[in-house]
Amino acid sequence: MFVETGQAQRREQAPTHPGWAEDVRARVRSHVDDTVRRRCDEHVHSMRGSDFVAGVLADFVGRGKYLRSMFGYLGWRAAAPESPAALQAVSGLELLHAFALLQDDVMDRSLLRRGRPTVHVQLASWHRGQGMSGSPERFGESGAVLLGDLCLVWAEQAMRESGLPRAVLERGWPRYDEMRSELAVGQFADLLNEARRVPTLDEVMDVLRRKSGNYTVRRPLELGAAMAGASPELLAVLGDYGTMVGEAFQMRDDVLGVFGTDATGKTTGDDLAERKATSLVVLARELAGPSTRGALDALLHGCDETDGPVDVVAARLAIESTGARRRLEELIGTRVEGALRLVDGAVADGILGEDVAAVLRAMAVRCADRIS
Amino acid sequence: MFVETGQAQRREQAPTHPGWAEDVRARVRSHVDDTVRRRCDEHVHSMRGSDFVAGVLADFVGRGKYLRSMFGYLGWRAAAPESPAALQAVSGLELLHAFALLQDDVMDRSLLRRGRPTVHVQLASWHRGQGMSGSPERFGESGAVLLGDLCLVWAEQAMRESGLPRAVLERGWPRYDEMRSELAVGQFADLLNEARRVPTLDEVMDVLRRKSGNYTVRRPLELGAAMAGASPELLAVLGDYGTMVGEAFQMRDDVLGVFGTDATGKTTGDDLAERKATSLVVLARELAGPSTRGALDALLHGCDETDGPVDVVAARLAIESTGARRRLEELIGTRVEGALRLVDGAVADGILGEDVAAVLRAMAVRCADRIS
Structure with missing residues (x-):
């Protein structure tokens, strides 16, 4: 009932x-x-x-x-x-x-x-x-x-x-x-x-989309909208918005996993310590010259107990030197801008109300920045 | 539809x-x-x-x-x-x-x-x-x-x-x-x-009922009957039948885990090798005199890597000597008889058709004996 x-x-x-x-x-x-x-x-x-x-x-x-x-x-x-x-x-x-x-x-x-x-x-x-x-x-x-x-x-x-x-x-x-x-x-x-x-990078992005991005943003949006009886046009807008914001969210996660700071302001580098092949690390590897690439390969491949802990500071510098961080920030920015444009377009076309649009805009920025 | x-x-x-x-x-x-x-x-x-x-x-x-x-x-x-x-x-x-x-x-x-x-x-x-x-x-x-x-x-x-x-x-x-x-x-x-x-034994029986017995027999029966719109009387009969047959099923499992033979006729004693506190082993411990009880405690407690493998033949003899196997066979028999009586009663009361009753009887015996 x-x-x-x-x-x-x-x-x-x-x-x-x-x-x-x-x-x-x-x-x-x-x-x-x-x-x-x-x-x-x-x-x-x-x-x-x-x-x-x-x-x-x-x-x-x-x-x-x-x-x-x-x-x-x-x-x-x-x-x-x-x-x-x-x-x-x-x-x-x-x-x-x-x-x-x-x-x-x-x-x-x-x-x-x-x-x-x-x-x-x-x-x-x-x-x-x-x-x-x-x-x-x-x-x-x-x-x-x-x-x-x-x-x-x-x-x-x-x-x-x-x-x-x-x-x-x-x-x-x-x-x-x-x-x-x-x-x-x-x-x-x-x-x-x-x-x-x-x-x-394509493989990483595929897993990232399926495992995290989709189910954080896109699928929940589509689920709610489908239950509410949304039109195919509205569902399509929300789906595309969800893909973009979900990817931005996950890429931000990958940046924070290498360059993030915890509540005390200490940098963490968790993803490096765990040798995760994230979008940031894989992008760095693709952008790197031969010697930096060798260092990053050693980082990712050394899964042996005997390899000892990862030198997080050195790995972070190596990644920074490739320009991968800046490039990933650009990719995040592109996705957020795309999502905001979609929302604006849907409002202009009369398929999305301004009240919900305002929250979608705020959430896109929040997911990409992770300020809170 | x-x-x-x-x-x-x-x-x-x-x-x-x-x-x-x-x-x-x-x-x-x-x-x-x-x-x-x-x-x-x-x-x-x-x-x-x-x-x-x-x-x-x-x-x-x-x-x-x-x-x-x-x-x-x-x-x-x-x-x-x-x-x-x-x-x-x-x-x-x-x-x-x-x-x-x-x-x-x-x-x-x-x-x-x-x-x-x-x-x-x-x-x-x-x-x-x-x-x-x-x-x-x-x-x-x-x-x-x-x-x-x-x-x-x-x-x-x-x-x-x-x-x-x-x-x-x-x-x-x-x-x-x-x-x-x-x-x-x-x-x-x-x-x-x-x-x-x-x-x-009470604790073992409680886990046995909840984990295995209930969900093998009782809950499936009740699920099917509830979907079909069964009367409360019929649901009660099926529920009680399910509890009895489920317990018999699981107790048979515990007997087979100690005295069972595999397809080649070789005895297995898997539960003994894994030091599982099954209904049979716990019942044997409760029925045992002090020295056999000590041996069974040693069997169950020795979870250390250093303890080496369990002497399955000796453990089987110790359990047999307590009369626990015969007692468990009696408990299984009591449950099957109870289940068959319930089915007969429900047919006599006109709340269960003879066709379904016949299969329920055969399944009760099959679950308790595990011939096939």
Whole structure:
């Protein structure tokens, strides 16, 4: 049944309202918190360590940036009025994202995520603290994979049980399913890329689009818009906008992975330490002269334990010397400009309202700059 | 849309027909094969090694016993006539099962499944054969987890896209979701059991019910029956039958894990080699005198690499000497008799047709004996 609560009226304000985006984010967060607590009460409570596990999961999902749900809701709002049910439906995208991160971090053996130890690391510490037999690392990894599975299931329940009418949901499922398979296959392709030779920039961009860009911006926008019954023209604009902004988002991620600074202002160079073949590193390799290219190849290929840690400062200088950073900034800029032009065009053509357009413009810049 | 194909008429035969169960199994198998091939073509084709990955997955799901889909369809048939759409919907349970096995095998580091190397072992071998850099084991485990994720997603799509009317599916989703969460939480609880001290028989039975028994028999039956609009009385009978047969199934599994023989007639003792605290081993420990109990504790606790392999023959004799095997056979027998009585009662009360009852009786015996 499609019942809009009293909130619909109370919250009814245009996206141009300065507090709109913050309000959407807060409401998504509250839905996600509520889902995790409720599902844990329902399913996890009888298990040993249930409070600890539920706490870890709730903390993890609570610390997201809520980009995917925001784009999902913007897609909806591009074609339909405010709807608490639609907002609840897209809030499931945060659980889908949690699924992806929980399992990716196990596969990549990452130690930190969202400023805290990764979930598998937290579970391993708990196991160790409880003095259990068996391998804490193994327990942590298996536990995080299973929590990821639960998030994948609960994500879909959030959408199905959102209160949106069945006919509305029917328009969303094919896109939702496509997105989920694309996500898992993208991660699989990523394992293959890491496992082999230095990929070409085209290959990196392809994985980047499928694994991250698409599902951060494009697919959520299309999902929301499709459920709202958007016209093919509007869907096409949002799809193209999503591709551009998603690529800009991921390329910015790659710049930050080499030149980024953490909250204390210290540069991190995480991607270098992990020898990741990101768009920045691969571009640098393609632009480099023979000697710098040799140094970058050594960086990427030396996956042996015996190679010791990467000299992050030297690698950063080598990359900078190729002009790859400047070139990547240009590519990011081109994509943002393209996205903004698309939005302006759609407003001029009368297929997109100025209120939603304003938030799409702000989000394009935010994703490309990552100021907040 | 609810469109029954010409098959509906052609295949219309009562479950009492001698070929009915085989026919159902063959049709489920063909649906599952078709789903895997189609989804792989859709999503995996562009990936390196796609043919190999698709082949491994298709082979794996093709080698199942199809118990879950059979119980799902029996649940349906207990309350509704033959329906190719319902059969297609419950065929997704085989993909859900594949998801569980793929990830369990990674977590348990199992080497064999369904008479072949486990999927993560096959992926690791392929990685090694391709001469890729990085750890083949790590690639195998990550790859198998991701293939499991895909099966979890495709399982649900099989149900949603089965052609059953939305109202029919709506009756199924709550049970389907419950089953999926229960499955993941049951596996989590299993990790905790393995990781600590010797559990009590009650604890083992609780995990056994939640992780395996419920989702092999009870939940599939209830899912099919609920979708078919079964009465509360019929649902209750099927639920109780499912609990009993599910427990018998799992206890038989535990007997076979210690005393079973493989296709060549060689005894295996797999559960002993893996030091699993199964119902049989824990029951033996509870029935044992002090010295045998000490030996069984040493068997279960010695998880250290330095302990060397388990003396399977000695452990088997110790278990046999406690009378635990005979006691477990009695418990299995009690459950099968209880299940058969329930079926007879439901037929006498007119809430279950004799045709479906006959197959339920045969399945109860089959699950408890595992002759085939």
